Amino acid sequence: MSMYHEYIIHIDGDSFFAACEIAQYPHLKGLPVVVGQERGIATAFTYEAKALGITRGMPIFKIKKFFPEVIILPTHFELYKMYSQKMSNILRRYLRVVEDYSIDECFGLIENDHAHTWEDVCTLAQTIKIALQKETGITFSVGVGRTKVLAKIASKAQKPDGLTIISDRDEEMVLSQTPISKVWGIGYRTAPTLKQKGITNALQFRNLPEEYIMRTFTKPLQELWHEMHGTRIFDIGHSDNDPKSLQATRTFFPMSTDREIVFSELSKNIETACARMRRYGLLTSSVIFFVKTSEFKYFGREFRFPFFTDNPIDILDSIRPLFDAVFVKGLRYRATGVTLSHLRPFNKCEQDIFGTQKEVHDRGKLMDTFDRIRDLYGKNSIFLGASMHAMTRNRQREILDESTPYQWNLPVPFMGEVL
Template sequence: MQKERADNLYFHADGDSFFVACELSLRPELKGKPVIVGADRGIAVAMSMEAKKLGVTRGMPVFKIKKLFPEVVVLPHHFDLYEDISRKLHQILSSYFREIEVYSIDECFALAQPFEVTYHGGERKLMTAIREEIEKKLKVTYSLGLARTKALAKLASKLEKPNGLVMLLSKEDETRALTATPIDDIWGIGRRTVPRLLELRMKTAHDFTEYPVAKIARDFPGPLLVLQKELSGEQILEVESNTDPRDQKSIQSTATFRPASTDSKVVMREISENSEHACAEARELHLVSNKISFFVKTSEFKYRFDEVRLEEFTADPGAIMDAIAPKAVKLLGKKERIRSTGVILHNLIREEEVPLDLFGKQKKAIDDLVIEETADKIRKKFGHDAIKRAASLSKNAKYPPHHDSGSSFKKRNI
């Protein structure tokens, strides 16, 4: 049983020598050699670590590189390859996080919500799993950062390049990282601003956070004050989700009870509604799932999880509840107060991409969704409660057992 983390965290992934790494994913025989990308532009646009160690710098003319460093391998750009790997990274991350911001072709942010962190076994296991999946599927490396704010996550991902994994989860971690970061290496501080900060004896990011807030506000543009607060641990900058919603690999729906309830009928009713809401969103995007996880959270903020795998991909809440109900009942401890529930649809794929089986069961599962889609249209016109599954109505809750009765007020997030 995992203890919930109280606050959101911010995740950042930064590709290591990204263009070169993408090229090497197709030409592994060049790994360990000095390589640059830029033959078609006549200048070095990206360099491997080996090329950087020789002295090759960004923007150096190719003819000069060939003259000074004849051992360097010079390759042209393949932007379609870079975009494909970037897109696949976002797909991988969408199986871990709901909110993802594509910052550039080789960088992205994500909001790591408490449940997402806890579900994957905590911060360390989450980050390790992401790094291993990226390397296995993409054959490139990213440096990863996890911290209390967006700016700190960005700073963390740069600390141990390449293939770094840095988590700033305490004030002590943050202080060490800020002290190790030169003022001219901070995201958001331009070259023109650096000399002014150095004149004021701000040599590191830590010096910057310690400088009087009033003076930063008085003497510098507003964004610098926001940056100072972010680096001090105050969450201001948000993750701006901008990926294609049909590329997401998971959808979740949760409900919080006020007060917590010991009534298993109330809890199972909410799990059923979680399933309805998650499936409705999936159907709207024409996505289907074959792996479902679900949880209950106690009044002591402890999670209990379980999951099921379905034979067919679906977005039918009835089929999903039939599969998860027997296991969900077992999560409910006798007399234990439950404060929230959740259902997550994993392994989402587009309906049109579902592989069909020999006996037609998968096709029937997709065709059967027309009933739910008709109900969706009625709900859109008359409200969500116009049509509900019987299992989502308290008097028809069919899942045993019943402990103490308890009222609930739900706060649902989809």
């Protein structure tokens, strides 16, 4: 039997963060492990922890109280990125076209060169799955289908450590067993709408007539319908795209009614976002910030720059008046955040015609120095004076938590030209 079209493979790391910890520290194997200590809620956990009754988002204090045998770890993002890279590299050994979709998921295109027959497809998927496990020590759930949507449905069908290959003949069966709310692209708003129309599983949706779909739904659902029929709409993207926007938000504790404390939380987020932007070699010309009240109400403003910048001091100077206009005395705030958008690569930005060129240059050097000090002495080693309140408040919380080792490098506030 010859293969008459290409297939897509989707791989998905099982309990990825927890699995990385266990791969790195094998003595934890077989134990109930929960990741997410610093956030205060369970972010990821092993199947042993799940078996005890741990659920996503469960507060850490509750876990400590009711399941004292559980091992609780902080999130080690750099470690997970390493394993993510490994996963991607392994897949790239077998396939030419691979998309790193998220930290724990990849898509790959199985081309005719890689597999001539249906049996070849199955063998290849099996080989990839085994290589992944052998070389990372983590199990993966693997799915194969004609499109991205079908491959996603396949990898989800059996978890953990599953391998589901949907042949054209099996599609109806698998789809009929997939609740519509579990389909990639159907969220909490759309699922109830479809249910109202009597559509509860993926097959029912796929069986709706095309003419009805086009008349009733907008582009996202139309595309989904085509993908379910095996028409490839979503291509495998290539992974090294620059981000289009970049944000940093943080909930702080305790909540505060103090203008300067809230502003310094925002300042810290702006520093974080700018540091990341500089690492990507990008500049921004549009800043949106927000504050979030104790009642989860958002208030925000946007500021457009007539030039491009990667400098937090520029941003802080510009938004301070807007912040003061938005801040309401007497309200309690729990979080702040900032989004930088309209990003451009550093070298493509025209300087503005007059004046600020030299100043921008000098500040550029200043931020280089900033970044180097951070690289050498750690993320908290240097920060703007405007972020001072936030940095010292957060340190107090760290020191209070006896499980966090004390860090010897003292924070040095940078009393810059700000404010």
